Amino acid sequence: xxxxxxxxxxxxxxxxxxxxxxxxxxxxxxxxxxxxxxxxxxxxxxxxxxxxxxxxxxxxxxxxxxxxxxxxxxxxxxxxxxxxxxxxxxxxxxxxxxxxxxxxxxxxxxxxxxxxxxxxxxxxxxxxxxxxxxxxxxxxxxxxxxxxxxxxxxxxxxxxxxxxxxxxxxxxxxxxxxxxxxxxxxxxxxxxxxxxxxxxxxxxxxxxxxxxxxxxxxxxxxxxxxxxxxxxxxxxxxxxxxxxxxxxxxxxxxxxxxxxxxxxxxxxxxxxxxxxxxxxxxxxxxxxxxxxxxxxxxxxxxxxxxxxxxxxxxxxxxxxxxxxxxxxxxxxxxxxxxxxxxxxxxxxxxxxxxxxxxxxxxxxxxxxxxxxxxxxxxxxxxxxxxxxxxxxxxxxxxxxxxxxx
Ligand code: PLP
Numbered sequence: 001x002x003x004x005x006x007x008x009x010x011x012x013x014x015x016x017x018x019x020x021x022x023x024x025x026x027x028x029x030x031x032x033x034x035x036x037x038x039x040x041x042x043x044x045x046x047x048x049x050x051x052x053x054x055x056x057x058x059x060x061x062x063x064x065x066x067x068x069x070x071x072x073x074x075x076x077x078x079x080x081x082x083x084x085x086x087x088x089x090x091x092x093x094x095x096x097x098x099x100x101x102x103x104x105x106x107x108x109x110x111x112x113x114x115x116x117x118x119x120x121x122x123x124x125x126x127x128x129x130x131x132x133x134x135x136x137x138x139x140x141x142x143x144x145x146x147x148x149x150x151x152x153x154x155x156x157x158x159x160x161x162x163x164x165x166x167x168x169x170x171x172x173x174x175x176x177x178x179x180x181x182x183x184x185x186x187x188x189x190x191x192x193x194x195x196x197x198x199x200x201x202x203x204x205x206x207x208x209x210x211x212x213x214x215x216x217x218x219x220x221x222x223x224x225x226x227x228x229x230x231x232x233x234x235x236x237x238x239x240x241x242x243x244x245x246x247x248x249x250x251x252x253x254x255x256x257x258x259x260x261x262x263x264x265x266x267x268x269x270x271x272x273x274x275x276x277x278x279x280x281x282x283x284x285x286x287x288x289x290x291x292x293x294x295x296x297x298x299x300x301x302x303x304x305x306x307x308x309x310x311x312x313x314x315x316x317x318x319x320x321x322x323x324x325x326x327x328x329x330x331x332x333x334x335x336x337x338x339x340x341x342x343x344x345x346x347x348x349x350x351x352x353x354x355x356x357x358x359x360x361x362x363x364x365x366x367x368x369x370x371x372x373x374x375x376x377x378x379x380x381x382x383x384x385x386x387x388x389x390x391x392x393x394x395x396x397x398x399x400x401x402x403x404x405x
């Protein structure tokens with residue numbers, strides 16, 4: 001449930017135990033993200049149940065939200081993480097995620113990042129190019145270690161999501177299609193002392209709803225996996241990426257839980273008989289619903305065309321509306337009385353792209369009111385900036401017992 005209204009006041013928690021969001025952020029003098037750790041746990045349990053009949057590990061994609069309390073929480077739930085930078089690996093280790101539960105993805109791994117990853121003895125590096133594989137082999141040799149790697153396939157499927165978050169189509173910079181395989185085979189043969197191919201990986205994009213496209217991508221990945229296996233590579237892992245979406249325009253989460261269950265069934269079905277550890281890397285589906293961004297109305301400004309509610313938070317704290325045109329629900333912390341009005345919810349940044357929602361119908365807002373932007377737990381704080389030299393928002397994680405961290 002995470003965030004819901006009771007008596008016209010926004011609460012965090014569930015029907016059994018909840019607190020008002022106002023009691024968490026009301027005294028703060030700056031915008032804040034509030035996260036519900038219990039909601040994240042529910043989703044982890046659902047995903048673990050969905051994969052229960054397979055040997056599997058969930059590698060939470062921490063790019064979605066790398067808050068330390070959330071990392072500790074998912075780690076305690078048994079998950080590992082998928083990282084995309086040396087910075088994320090360092091954050092994960094600092095939060096107590098064991099190195100052997102860390103995967104390192106990303107297209108531009110630097111020498112230093114690979115060196116740190118290998119020194120920390122992380123579980124797997126997901127390789128994005130032959131040059132990267134050669135670099136990994138060279139560094140592994142320098143360090144005298146063997147690097148466990150997976151090759152990221154670009155399966156050339158169209159997941160029908162926003163072009164900026166499509167990653168498995170032939171035009172994208174991510175992964176490698178079959179034309180790369182001869183060169184990869186050559187490097188593997190030459191560097192067999194220093195790199196060990198554990199399996200294949202793919203990730204076709206974010207905000208996905210069409211499981212048939214994910215299945216198609218997995219099937220294409222398995223086809224390449226099988227070829228390498230037949231050549232004698234002892235592959236024991238298959239990483240099916242992440243990407244499951246949430247419907248930002250509705251508070252109805254039942255469809256997401258159903259999708260998680262179907263995703264698990266599909267993955268188990270398609271990999272039946274493979275005898276691999278099944279890895280997945282979802283981010284958004286775990287944390288998007290579990291977070292809101294709360295800002296305070298500084299001014300109400302009405303023009304002949306629009307009524308603006310101008311907040312102390314905006315695109316610098318939550319860039320998704322400006323970057324992807326995404327539509328987040330707006331939840332005033334206290335629902336006002338009186339006839340509803342249409343507002344543009346905007347921020348302090350000196351750009352007209354600085355909006356959080358446009359043309360939303362809300363009960364009347366006034367100066368000083370607190371307003372939550374819903375479903376901001378994924379790709380919110382992690383994409384925040386200090387543009388215009390504003391402060392970053394606070395982050396507060398809560399659980400059912402009211403404990404805050
Ligand atoms: N894995 C990789 C390699 C990614 O780039 C991403 C993000 O796009 C994810 C996993 C997580 O995606 P999502 O948050 O949509 O589940």
